[in-house]
Amino acid sequence: MSRLAPLSEEPINEEEQHSNSSNGSNNTKYSSKKGLSWKHWLKNHLSLVFFINKKSDLKTLLSVLGCPLFPVPLLPKQPLNQVCSSAQYIIQHFTAAAGCRKLEGRVKNIFATGKVTMGMGDDFGGSAGSVAIAGAGASASLGGVSEKGCFVMWQMVPNKWLIELVVGGHKVVAGSDGNLAWRHTPWLGSHAAKGSIRPLRRALQGLDPIAVASVFSTAQYVGEKRISDIDCFVLKLAANQTDLADRSDSTAEMIKHVIFGYFSQRSGLLVYLEDSYLTRIQSPGTQPTYWETTMATKIEDYRAIEGVMIAHSGQSSVIITRFGDNLKAGLSITRMEETWTIDDLAFNVAGLSLDCFIPPKEVQKDSYPVDENLDWRSPLRRYSRCLISRLQSLHLQKRQLCSTATHNGKPSQPSPPSIQVALTESAGRGVFATRRIRASDLIHTAKPIITHPTLSTLNSVCYFCLRKITSSSQYFQHHNARFCGEVCKDNAKAFYDVERRADWSAFNDYCRSQGLKYPLLVKRLACMIISGAESADSIYILQPASLSPEMILELSLTLQVLNKQWYTNVLARIRINAFRIELAGGLYEDLLSSAAASIESEIAVGNAIYMLPSFYNHDCDPNAHIMWIDNADARLMALRDVEEGEELRICYIDASMARDARQALLSQGFGFQCNCLRCSSGD
Numbered sequence: 229m230s231r232l233a234p235l236s237e238e239p240i241n242e243e244e245q246h247s248n249s250s251n252g253s254n255n256t257k258y259s260s261k262k263g264l265s266w267k268h269w270l271k272n273h274l275s276l277v278f279f280i281n282k283k284s285d286l287k288t289l290l291s292v293l294g295c296p297l298f299p300v301p302l303l304p305k306q307p308l309n310q311v312c313s314s315a316q317y318i319i320q321h322f323t324a325a326a327g328c329r330k331l332e333g334r335v336k337n338i339f340a341t342g343k344v345t346m347g348m349g350d351d352f353g354g355s356a357g358s359v360a361i362a363g364a365g366a367s368a369s370l371g372g373v374s375e376k377g378c379f380v381m382w383q384m385v386p387n388k389w390l391i392e393l394v395v396g397g398h399k400v401v402a403g404s405d406g407n408l409a410w411r412h413t414p415w416l417g418s419h420a421a422k423g424s425i426r427p428l429r430r431a432l433q434g435l436d437p438i439a440v441a442s443v444f445s446t447a448q449y450v451g452e453k454r455i456s457d458i459d460c461f462v463l464k465l466a467a468n469q470t471d472l473a474d475r476s477d478s479t480a481e482m483i484k485h486v487i488f489g490y491f492s493q494r495s496g497l498l499v500y501l502e503d504s505y506l507t508r509i510q511s512p513g514t515q516p517t518y519w520e521t522t523m524a525t526k527i528e529d530y531r532a533i534e535g536v537m538i539a540h541s542g543q544s545s546v547i548i549t550r551f552g553d554n555l556k557a558g559l560s561i562t563r564m565e566e567t568w569t570i571d572d573l574a575f576n577v578a579g580l581s582l583d584c585f586i587p588p589k590e591v592q593k594d595s596y597p598v599d600e601n602l603d604w605r606s607p608l609r610r611y612s613r614c615l616i617s618r619l620q621s622l623h624l625q626k627r628q629l630c631s632t633a634t635h636n637g638k639p640s641q642p643s644p645p646s647i648q649v650a651l652t653e654s655a656g657r658g659v660f661a662t663r664r665i666r667a668s669d670l671i672h673t674a675k676p677i678i679t680h681p682t683l684s685t686l687n688s689v690c691y692f693c694l695r696k697i698t699s700s701s702q703y704f705q706h707h708n709a710r711f712c713g714e715v716c717k718d719n720a721k722a723f724y725d726v727e728r729r730a731d732w733s734a735f736n737d738y739c740r741s742q743g744l745k746y747p748l749l750v751k752r753l754a755c756m757i758i759s760g761a762e763s764a765d766s767i768y769i770l771q772p773a774s775l776s777p778e779m780i781l782e783l784s785l786t787l788q789v790l791n792k793q794w795y796t797n798v799l800a801r802i803r804i805n806a807f808r809i810e811l812a813g814g815l816y817e818d819l820l821s822s823a824a825a826s827i828e829s830e831i832a833v834g835n836a837i838y839m840l841p842s843f844y845n846h847d848c849d850p851n852a853h854i855m856w857i858d859n860a861d862a863r864l865m866a867l868r869d870v871e872e873g874e875e876l877r878i879c880y881i882d883a884s885m886a887r888d889a890r891q892a893l894l895s896q897g898f899g900f901q902c903n904c905l906r907c908s909s910g911d
């Protein structure tokens with residue numbers, strides 16, 4: 229089994245990677261050779277930080293900042309009620325402030341997605357005195373490489389976790405099954421971590437308050453300190469000697485690993501973390517070299533999720549210092565920074581299975597049964613299975629999320645799902661084909677979560693499914709709303725009863741006069757939530773847009789249950805995920821030709837929000853298309869043959885527009901620069 233070396237959270241030598249691959253040696257062989265030559269070891273683990281080229285900066289950043297572990301393991305059981313030291317008093321204050329009691333015994337798993345920006349500073353040689361420890365408010369612009377990315381994190385209480393982080397096209401995956409922690413990088417393959425099973429540091433940065441309380445409940449109180457204008461109590465934890473010895477090897481000795489938690493005296497919350505570890509590198513007959521890695525993290529933007537305070541953003545600064553008598557150039561310092569934001573966090577995602585946490589084959593302990601069917605190399609697949617089961621658990625009971633392909637609309641035997649949701653390199657999550665899909669295949673259908681007619685079609689389409697109501701069709705008039713039949717009337721009953729309690733005429737008039745359509749969807753969701761038909765966070769898994777203050781229109785005061793923050797959160801998601809519904813009508817067999825015509829010939833009957841279709845990214849020359857025949861049930865069709873593994877993309881806008889107009893619309897409406905092949909070719 230290959231193990232991560234003590235400095236494993238530090239850089240990886242790219243040259244080594246190339247020479248390994250050109251020699252045809254695999255990663256396991258590579259790591260097993262490590263202990264044989266100290267020069268080899270140094271070359272692999274040490275030198276790169278100080279001879280960095282831009283190409284390797286990103287790997288260095290990911291190695292150090294990507295998924296570091298906390299210095300100490302979690303306690304088997306969190307002593308929430310013990311108060312026999314100052315530290316425990318501070319933790320009591322923290323658990324009350326963070327709302328941990330609401331989660332006590334109730335949380336089985338946690339899911340989080342977020343974005344990161346990582347930056348690498350210039351190196352500093354022999355000038356330690358002039359370099360301050362980067363702390364809160366440190367500049368994000370260090371002058372070196374800076375890259376954006378995103379991550380997905382799963383945790384199963386108490387100590388199983390999985391993280392996937394993609395930055396600038398590089399992906400790092402790390403996990404723990406509770407017995408073994410491991411990491412996979414494209415340049416080193418999979419390695420197990422040394423020492424006891426420790427939590428992911430990222431989870432302790434305000435995402436998992438129960439774990440924070442657990443690890444710090446045995447901490448030592450070391451005083452008070454003002455940090456970023458916040459008066460804090462400081463708690464200290466240190467890795468024990470046995471664990472440090474386990475994490476050492478013949479070349480590198482782990483001397484200490486300590487962490488300080490800064491808890492706000494006012495709010496009780498964890499606002500700052502600072503950890504540092506010191507490693508001594510010595511080979512026979514040479515002077516030792518010392519490496520100190522210090523990571524300081526500012527934790528901010530606490531927001532309540534299910535009544536629990538979760539930090540939604542922060543910054544980490546890393547300083548790696550190398551010193552020792554044998555360094556001719558003297559002391560060297562390298563700096564890195566990361567800022568992050570959390571997009572989505574959920575507790576108790578249904579369907580998350582233990583399979584998600586099984587380590588890759590290369591690092592498994594012997595105790596694992598061999599299952600040839602599991603694809604160890606692709607944790608993303610496992611992630612997307614989890615994600616899809618989350619989507620299903622949220623919506624399956626009420627809506628069928630069909631994901632089997634049929635050819636030309638003809639029903640086929642049930643077959644495995646033809647799609648999966650996974651991370652793309654540069655457009656967040658996306659939908660990928662899991663097998664070959666032929667042109668004109670129906671990829672899947674999707675029921676809407678929220679619908680609303682346009683204000684001009686209120687009297688001519690069903691208030692629930694948006695089907696057109698003709699003079700000859702049978703329909704139900706229910707107060708001011710029309711429904712195409714009894715089924716829709718019944719389905720709408722709960723939210724419509726809530727909606728009727730308020731007078732919406734001023735709200736509707738305002739939306740009409742301003743040409744606003746998304747607030748209508750927010751209104752409908754609000755009524756669904758109040759009626760109990762949906763949960764308040766039902767669309768939080770979708771990507772949010774940035775909203776300007778002008779875009780935010782508050783809902784009527786009659787809906788006091790849902791506050792402005794909720795309104796803003798929902799509107800930000802609806803803005804980039806709502807579909808404008810244009811009914812194609814006609815025969816099913818004519819779908820493709822209707823699709824081509826629909827952009828010009830059809831008038832929108834309303835707008836709707838879906839779950840799975842919202843994960844489709846955009847392309848100006850798409851390989852898939854979303855369409856509606858006679859109501860808001862969506863059909864995702866393949867426009868051409870799609871190979872297994874290929875991303876399925878739809879076109880968000882009128883593809884017949886000129887390049888500049890398309891670019892402007894996508895940038896203003898959806899907040900991204902389109903780099904699709906068609907745009908890149910200038911078409």
Ligand SMILES: C[S@@+](CC[C@H](N)C(=O)[O-])C[C@H]1O[C@@H](n2cnc3c(N)ncnc32)[C@H](O)[C@@H]1O
Pocket residue numbers: 654655656657658770771804805842843844845846847898899900901902903904
């Ligand atoms: C409807 S969402 C698509 C799913 C989204 N990627 C996610 O992770 O949930 C639309 C957002 O995805 C991103 N996106 C979609 N297509 C893109 C593209 N071609 N290039 C870059 N970003 C894209 C943009 O941030 C856009 O606002």
